[in-house]
Amino acid sequence: MINFGYSINKPRVIDIDRNNLHKSNEILREMPELQACIGCGSCTATCTAGNLTSFNFRKVHTLVRRGEYQGAYEEMNKCMLCGKCRLVCPRGINTRGVVMLIKRKLGDF
Amino acid sequence: MKHVIVIGGGIAGMQCAAELARGGIRVTVLEKQSDTGGKLRNWHKLFPSLTPAGEVLGGLNHTLRRLPNIDVRTECEAAELSPRRVVLATGEELECDAVVVATGFTLFDARIKEEYGYGIYDNVITSADLEEMFNTGKVSTTSGAAPRRIAFLHCVGSRDEKVCQRHCSKVCCVTGVKQAMEMKELFPAADVFNFYMDIRMFGPGYEEMYREAQQRCNIHFVRGRISEVSPTIDGRLQIKAEDTLTGRPLKIGVDMLVLLIGMRANDMNAVLEQRCGLERQTSGFMRPRDQFLHNTESNVAGIFYAGAVTAPKSVGESLNEGTAAARGVIEYLAAKECTDNSTIDE
Amino acid sequence: MNMKRSSWTEYQKEIADDRYYYARSCIRQNFFPGSEKAFLNILGKDLGRDIFDDPLHTSCTGIGYHSDIVPLETIMTVVARQFALMSEAGYENFTSSCITSFGIYTEILSTWEEFPETEERTRENLYKATGREFSKPKNLAHTSDVMFHHREQIARQARRRLVNVYTGEPLRVVEHIGCHYAKIFPKSGIGGSEFPYVLAGMVEAWGGEIVDYPERRHCCGFGFRNYLVQANRGYSVANSHKKLESMAPYKPDFIVCNCPGCSMFLDKWQYTIAEMEGITYGANGGGIPVLTYEEMAGLVLGYDPWELGMQMHQVDVEPLLDKMGVEYDPSAKYLGRNGKYIGQPERALVNSCSQDTLYKIKR
Secondary structure, three states: OOOOOOOOOOOOOEEOOOOOOHHHHHHHHHOHHHHHOOOOOHHHHHOOOOOOOOOOHHHHHHHHHOOOOOOHHHHHOOOOOOOHHHHHOOOOOOHHHHHHHHHHHOOOO | OOEEEEEOOOHHHHHHHHHHHHOOOEEEEEOOOOOOOHHHHHOOEEOOOOEEHHHHHHHHHHHHHHOOOEEEEOOOOEEEEEOOEEEEOOOOEEEOOEEEEOOOOEEOOHHHOHHHOOOOOOOEEEHHHHHHHHHHOOOOOOOOOOOOEEEEEEEEOOOEHHHOEOOOOOOHHHHHHHHHHHHHHHOOOOEEEEEEOOOOOOOOOHHHHHHHHHHOOOOEEEEOOOOEEEEOOOOOEEEEEEEOOOOEEEEEEEOEEEEEEOEEOOOHHHHHHHHHOOOEOOOOOEOOOOOOOOOOEOOOOOEEEOOOOOOOOOHHHHHHHHHHHHHHHHHHHHHHHHHHHHHHHO | OOOOOOHHHHOOOOOOOOOEEEEOOHHHHHHOHHHHHHHHHHHHHHOOOOEEEOOOOOOOOHHHHHOOOOOHHHHHHHHHHHHHHHHHOOOOEEEEOOHHHHHHHHHHHHHHHHOHHHHHHHHHHHHHHHOOOOOOOOEEEEHHHHHHHOHHHHHHOOOOOOEOOOOOOEOEEEEEOOHHHHOOOHHHOOOOOOOOOHHHHHHHHOOOEEOOOOOOOOOOOOOOHHHHOHHHHHHHHHHHHHHHHHHHHHOOOEEEEOOHHHHHHHHHHHHHHHHHHOOOOOOOOOOOOEEEHHHHHHHHOOOOOOOOOHHHOOOOOHHHHHHHOOOOOHHHOOEOHHHOEOOOOOOOOOOOOOOOOHHHHHO
């Protein structure tokens, strides 16, 4: 192999055909209300951790739903479980439950 | 007996004609197609209640036939009109005392959005095609197989400057939700994805329907517009979009893509503007005298509007406008008779 | 490709039939030098058209312009000078060999149309700098448009077809249009930007079959300032990588390109990808041959592949020549004018052909 001084960028695309949606489906089966998210961002706006770190709860659970699990567990670990997000969610999603569920299901990723 | 011509035998025109006849007015309905009912003839079920379109249409047709003094002329097109006279495409002239324009809308031609491959690739269909499939009971891919993954694309020919359709067609959002649910019902094992820019659930029960689609029916909603559709080697369709809520491009192979086509203004509206002195909006739809108190009147006294000729509207709204326009006509004719009589008295 | 509708018929443009002023391409004449010569020969000798190759004309400076080195006013003046040379030579139909240039010409003409003051300023600049005055071309076409225009006549004069001589099946061809051909102004390209027909039309007319693969419209990754800066090359090559990954399952016999930059990149990036990641995309374990449309037309008309300059390709073209039934002298591959040995490339992963020792003997 020759080193030309650069590497070939890996695609950033979310490839639904290649992603294994098994875990994602499992999560949604256990907590179907997560699918009712309308992406308003209230959870992230009010998030204690998200205001001080790069943690974005809305984005992480959306990625998980698309089968992008890498780093989700580590991200969810940033959550302080304060519960404010659950208070503001207009769809009544048990957001703290989502954090715990994703951590439980995706510890291996 | 006063005579009013209703141009367009769609639902707004039918409702308006019935209401006028009830008010003791002789009505002539001019319908371009071979039968009344307009676009609803090809629709299967109506949101959000899933009422069969045939039920609504049957009711309207029944009323129309039952009432006296309604003459429905099918395969008959108006070429020019004024408050007292309508000239048909054949050159025949009809006298009247007022005119209601209920000519509706034109479905956006999805072939114009070439990047979606409608009319080019198999299994790219429109929302109207899907309703026809529901009607015939044969819903499948072109090969006759049950689709395993179905995508809906919202806003095809709506909110799109590139095809000169800047307006929102309003009813496609909820149609997309409705059809996605119907497909999920037919093919419970299939994954259904809706690609949208905004989900505009404006009517009663719509938002609830949307939530049910998400939570109960497991329909995936991806906020992002499809940029391109291509065929894959295994005969499926590859779709590219941005999943804007994660900020990453997304691609997915599907067996069927349904384009939720919008409503655009009829080409005839330009003729109404040029030859009949009626005003049009920038969207191409006709401009009512004002949006609040005179919503079913045109800028010309004696010419009225009902239904989607002035803007995209739902079935319920169009029916209401049919009634409202008829009331307006009756009031107009009464007031006119009053002034005419007083002129004679002098 | 089984398309139910010919979108291209809705996007047609007028292409002059004869008397062209020819503007060369920097990249094409350096990387595919035989192509421009072939184009002039095909137009002039095979088709009997008048085409003028003017030694006075220059680069359009498009590479510099797209790399933020040449300012807009300068490139407008350069373009104006080309037009002035065209008028001086007594021609009205301008044809450019390069997609970048073609994009620049169409964009500048349209800028002058929309903002007449920029045209006035350009006239002034050109006059001050060179004492020349210019008229705008009556007809502007890319050279592939001109080739497309004559595709039926070429088909009638064809010595070979784009057909596999062993199986009798049409050759499977991937066509790549180049972004600046129709993505700037869809109406400036035959078939528009979504279903461009300029190359597809030639391929179909000459017996081949177009492959409609998912990343057909994706950019090759050329992008000027991206490949020019080493640190950015990773995402430049990633674009070609994406296309090659997408087309490989269709097992295309060759790729034909509209744009000189794309021809170069799709050819040479195959080498880069092979050397960096060990992946090759051709059916025979080597690369997928990449042709210019001049080379494709030349082969159809019976030109010698080495006369067409096909030894300059990174990916060996011999497997394609064999499929097409082209007779060629393997030992003459690296012999230039007057039989002089021109050197040969190092062995690489994308090269599928045995490196014949004959060259060494001749040397």
